Amino acid sequence: xxxxLFIPCFVDQLFPETGFNMVKVLEKLGCTVNYNPNQxxxxxxxxxxxxxxxxxxxANKFVKDFHTVDYIVAPSGSCTGxxxxxxxxxxxxxxAHNDVKMLRKHxxxxxxxxxxxLHVTDLGATLNGVATYHDAxxxxxxxxxxxxxxxxxxxxxxxxxxxxxxxxxxxxxxGTFAVKFEPISIGMGEQKVNNAVASGAxxxxxxxxxxxxxxxGYIRKHELNIKTMHIADVLASGW
Amino acid sequence: xxxxxxxxxxxxxxxxxxxxxxxTINFNIGKYNTAVKAGKQQFxxxxxxxxxxxxxxxxALDNLDKHLEEFEQNxxxxxxxxxxxxxxxxxxxxxxxxxxxxxxxxxxxxKSMATxxxxxxxxxxxxxxxxxxxxxxEYIQQxxxxxxxxxxxxxxxxxKEDVARLFAEKLGTPPDLTPQQLTLVAREKLRQKYLDAExxxxxxxxxxxxxxxxxxxxxxxxxxxxxxxxxTHIVLVGIEKMLPSINDLALFWxxxxxxxxxxxxxxxxxxxxxxxxxxxxxxxxxMYVILMDNGRTNILMDTEARESLYCIRCGSCLxxxxxxxxxxxxxxxxxxxxxxxxxxxxxxxxxxxxxxxSYASSLCGNxxxxxxxxxxxHELLLHNRHKAVEENYTSGGEKMSWFxxxxxxxxxxxxxxxxxxVKNLFMKKFxxxxxxxxxxxxxxxxxxxxxxxxxxRK
Ligand code: SF4
Numbered sequence: 001x002x003x004x005l006f007i008p009c010f011v012d013q014l015f016p017e018t019g020f021n022m023v024k025v026l027e028k029l030g031c032t033v034n035y036n037p038n039q040x041x042x043x044x045x046x047x048x049x050x051x052x053x054x055x056x057x058x059a060n061k062f063v064k065d066f067h068t069v070d071y072i073v074a075p076s077g078s079c080t081g082x083x084x085x086x087x088x089x090x091x092x093x094x095x096a097h098n099d100v101k102m103l104r105k106h107x108x109x110x111x112x113x114x115x116x117x118l119h120v121t122d123l124g125a126t127l128n129g130v131a132t133y134h135d136a137x138x139x140x141x142x143x144x145x146x147x148x149x150x151x152x153x154x155x156x157x158x159x160x161x162x163x164x165x166x167x168x169x170x171x172x173x174x175g176t177f178a179v180k181f182e183p184i185s186i187g188m189g190e191q192k193v194n195n196a197v198a199s200g201a202x203x204x205x206x207x208x209x210x211x212x213x214x215x216x217g218y219i220r221k222h223e224l225n226i227k228t229m230h231i232a233d234v235l236a237s238g239w
Numbered sequence: 240x241x242x243x244x245x246x247x248x249x250x251x252x253x254x255x256x257x258x259x260x261x262x263t264i265n266f267n268i269g270k271y272n273t274a275v276k277a278g279k280q281q282f283x284x285x286x287x288x289x290x291x292x293x294x295x296x297x298x299a300l301d302n303l304d305k306h307l308e309e310f311e312q313n314x315x316x317x318x319x320x321x322x323x324x325x326x327x328x329x330x331x332x333x334x335x336x337x338x339x340x341x342x343x344x345x346x347x348x349x350k351s352m353a354t355x356x357x358x359x360x361x362x363x364x365x366x367x368x369x370x371x372x373x374x375x376x377e378y379i380q381q382x383x384x385x386x387x388x389x390x391x392x393x394x395x396x397x398x399k400e401d402v403a404r405l406f407a408e409k410l411g412t413p414p415d416l417t418p419q420q421l422t423l424v425a426r427e428k429l430r431q432k433y434l435d436a437e438x439x440x441x442x443x444x445x446x447x448x449x450x451x452x453x454x455x456x457x458x459x460x461x462x463x464x465x466x467x468x469x470x471t472h473i474v475l476v477g478i479e480k481m482l483p484s485i486n487d488l489a490l491f492w493x494x495x496x497x498x499x500x501x502x503x504x505x506x507x508x509x510x511x512x513x514x515x516x517x518x519x520x521x522x523x524x525x526m527y528v529i530l531m532d533n534g535r536t537n538i539l540m541d542t543e544a545r546e547s548l549y550c551i552r553c554g555s556c557l558x559x560x561x562x563x564x565x566x567x568x569x570x571x572x573x574x575x576x577x578x579x580x581x582x583x584x585x586x587x588x589x590x591x592x593x594x595x596x597s598y599a600s601s602l603c604g605n606x607x608x609x610x611x612x613x614x615x616x617h618e619l620l621l622h623n624r625h626k627a628v629e630e631n632y633t634s635g636g637e638k639m640s641w642f643x644x645x646x647x648x649x650x651x652x653x654x655x656x657x658x659x660x661v662k663n664l665f666m667k668k669f670x671x672x673x674x675x676x677x678x679x680x681x682x683x684x685x686x687x688x689x690x691x692x693x694x695x696r697k
Binding site for chain 1: 251637675678
């Protein structure tokens with residue numbers, strides 16, 4: 001099966017290895033992985049800031065870069081959710097309508113692709129310790145991802161999954177919100193980390209690196225004994 | 240930055256770090272969550288019920304002009320008087336005129352956000368008219384000289400110990416009374432007020448076009464007392480509270496009760512459809528209903544934002560909002576706080592002074608998920624942000640940044656030009672302050688995925 005990678009901008013710049021771990025998992029499952037090196041960003045940052053024209057220009061490029069009949073897979077529920085649920089607003093009554101429709105059909109968040117398209121949950125991964133899963137808002141509410149990541153994690157050898165309190169509550173990242181309203185963002189992040197620590201977890205795992213980047217910043221600053229991990233990094237562990 | 244925005248930031252910073260506040264709110268909202276879960280059991284098909292409620296409000300608002308006239312006709316037929324108020328000042332002036340005509344010195348009022356919106360109590364106080372809150376939560380807030388913290392549970396941020404201390408300080412009661420004892424104290428104090436008051440003021444949960452009625456929902460019976468003793472009943476209500484038919488209450492009463500407090504149905508549900516009629520033994524001699532616009536037609540004109548008028552003020556989105564839970568109701572500096580407040584306030588009171596609230600959201604979408612009438616709350620926050628850009632409320636610097644962002648995002652070559660190390664330096668220099676002291680900065684990889692892919696996959 002042919003798969004096109006969509007590597008969101010911050011994954012590209014900050015967490016390239018997660019991208020490669022996703023590739024590693026997909027190739028293990030027999031996918032032929034392709035990557036269009038022209039890609040940049042889906043346009044979400046500008047859209048969320050209210051700059052819809054700027055967002056549309058970049059989204060237009062995205063639609064062109066991903067003009068394909070292959071599946072498109074991204075290590076982010078937030079970007080996937082944005083393309084699925086908001087491109088309609090940007091391209092309402094436009095010539096790109098059909099392309100956008102096709103794009104929305106082919107684009108999957110990574111765990112969703114594993115569980116819903118490939119119907120795989122056991123990747124043969126090993127990671128020793130206790131883990132807790134954070135439901136990233138984009139994955140949970142924009143894509144409806146809830147059980148998939150949990151079944152994937154439950155198959156990881158050596159990993160015990162424990163639910164934390166308020167696992168569905170936002171971590172407080174929220175893009176520019178994290179800097180425009182830094183104290184609120186920190187308060188939310190603190191509560192999320194406290195809940196994760198209280199669950200007894202060694203690993204705080206999620207589908208979205210934007211959440212994890214913010215939480216990891218808090219954890220490192222306060223020298224807490226818990227490690228954030230993207231689910232692709234977990235699934236690529238131990239083999 | 241507008242002064243409202245800086246005051247919002249200042250207050251929210253203080254509250255977000257206030258662990259006592261956090262504990263009280265998490266505890267109280269935790270109790271609410273458990274109750275709501277149980278309350279929802281009464282609906283065989285909740286999704287359909289919510290969808291239907293949204294449709295009814297959609298019809299009510301899309302035909303608001305007709306429904307308002309129908310309401311006026313029907314209420315007038317039974318001797319009620321309808322007054323139209325375009326803004327807060329008109330509403331206040333009308334109330335004052337009635338007070339003067341009745342030589343009123345004291346008023347009892349049941350819980351009403353519309354009266355908060357126009358700051359009725361302080362206005363009347365200036366005219367030497369006492370206006371006493373009779374809802375227990377509001378009574379507590381009035382004693383403390385604070386506006387309500389929450390649209391449904393005005394004193395949610397106070398623990399029972401806080402309330403006991405407040406009563407001791409203001410009313411001289413022993414400092415260790417239990418909630419039951421405190422309630423009795425309040426009841427005792429209020430009895431005389433009901434008897435003395437010349438006028439009773441209420442808000443309305445719904446106004447009903449086909450019967451010309453006003454529906455009021457409450458748990459303490461205080462709205463009934465406020466309308467039973469005084470000779471005059473004034474209702475102040477926003478025009479958006481419209482329901483086309485009395486039959487709609489069969490859905491809206493349980494829906495509001497469940498989402499507001501987790502009850503199946505609220506304890507007291509009254510419909511007022513005029514003053515005392517001939518042959519009736521009780522009820523006020525006169526009833527006035529003030530239909531207030533105060534910015535609501537701004538929202539009505541904006542076809543995207545219009546659905547925010549479907550709100551039945553259940554408070555669910557506040558309780559579901561992690562921002563609200565961290566900064567509390569008072570930091571907003573508005574009558575309507577939380578997600579729905581952040582949607583409507585910029586329209587009601589001016590983009591320039593309140594648009595910052597539409598940005599103060601991580602867009603987690605939980606508000607939209609819980610809203611009983613399925614308002615797309617977080618998408619309306621995005622709509623407001625877009626509107627702010629379109630109508631030129633954003634700064635030149637911000638516009639430049641997004642232009643720059645666009646140029647960079649349109650060209651992979653530009654993105655690849657700068658190495659990870661330079662980006663890290665740049666981030667430390669320009670970004671560290673905004674990112675704050677409580678988080679370490681993320682670190683750019685020395686090579687992007689894009690570069691690594693080209694190297695590794697050659
Ligand atoms: S917007 Fe919806 S959830 Fe929020 S108070 Fe109104 S009806 Fe309730």
